[in-house]
Amino acid sequence: MDQIDRTILGCLEQDARMSLKELSRQCFISAPAVSSRITRLKEHGYITGFHAAVDCEKLGYPIKAFVSLCLAPKDKDEFYPYVKGCRNVVGCDCVTGKYSQILTCRFKTTKDLDEFINDLQRFGETQTQIVFSTSVEPRSLVPEDEE
Numbered sequence: 442m443d444q445i446d447r448t449i450l451g452c453l454e455q456d457a458r459m460s461l462k463e464l465s466r467q468c469f470i471s472a473p474a475v476s477s478r479i480t481r482l483k484e485h486g487y488i489t490g491f492h493a494a495v496d497c498e499k500l501g502y503p504i505k506a507f508v509s510l511c512l513a514p515k516d517k518d519e520f521y522p523y524v525k526g527c528r529n530v531v532g533c534d535c536v537t538g539k540y541s542q543i544l545t546c547r548f549k550t551t552k553d554l555d556e557f558i559n560d561l562q563r564f565g566e567t568q569t570q571i572v573f574s575t576s577v578e579p580r581s582l583v584p585e586d587e588e
Contacts, residue, residue, distance in 0.1 A: 442487070445470060449478055450487060450583045457491040502529075502547035505572040506554055509540030511565040520564050529557060540568060 445468050452459050452467055461472040468475060482488045497505070512520055524533050524544065532545035544561075548554040551571075558567055 446478060446482060446487075447583050449475065450482065451581055453479075453488070453491070454581045454583065457493070497531075497547045501549055504546075504548040504551060504554055505575075506546045506548065507570045507572070508544040508546055508558060508561065509568040509570075510542040510544065510561060511539055511567075512541045513565060516564050523564075527557070529553070540566075 448468050449464060452464055461475050464475045465472040470478075479488065497503070520542075524530055524542075529546050529548055530544050531547055534543050535541060536543050546554065546557065548557070554569070554571075558569060561567055
């Protein structure tokens, strides 16, 4: 990966719909060369998809919460299909520590969140944190330059 690849990745992270013409202008290479590089970046797994950033609050889901779950290994086969089917769970990570799962959730009301947690507790003990504000929005990890 060179600086041009990093520039392409950075641009696409900012605007996944950026035109090849604009990408070529930003990278100082031709549009066909940009297209070829994007194809290669996808083939090598650097680009896994193209996504729109959606404002959950405007969609009516102002409550963001992190729910930690102490899941017994024997319950994983039942839990994973369950959590994949939960529309309000926007992320689920298996982590180290007492709580082996951290779920990122969005809800319309705290009542909806409470009902979800009550159902989730059949899998184990939970701990919930509701987000008041976000000081750092998701950002790029694409390095500007590698030495």
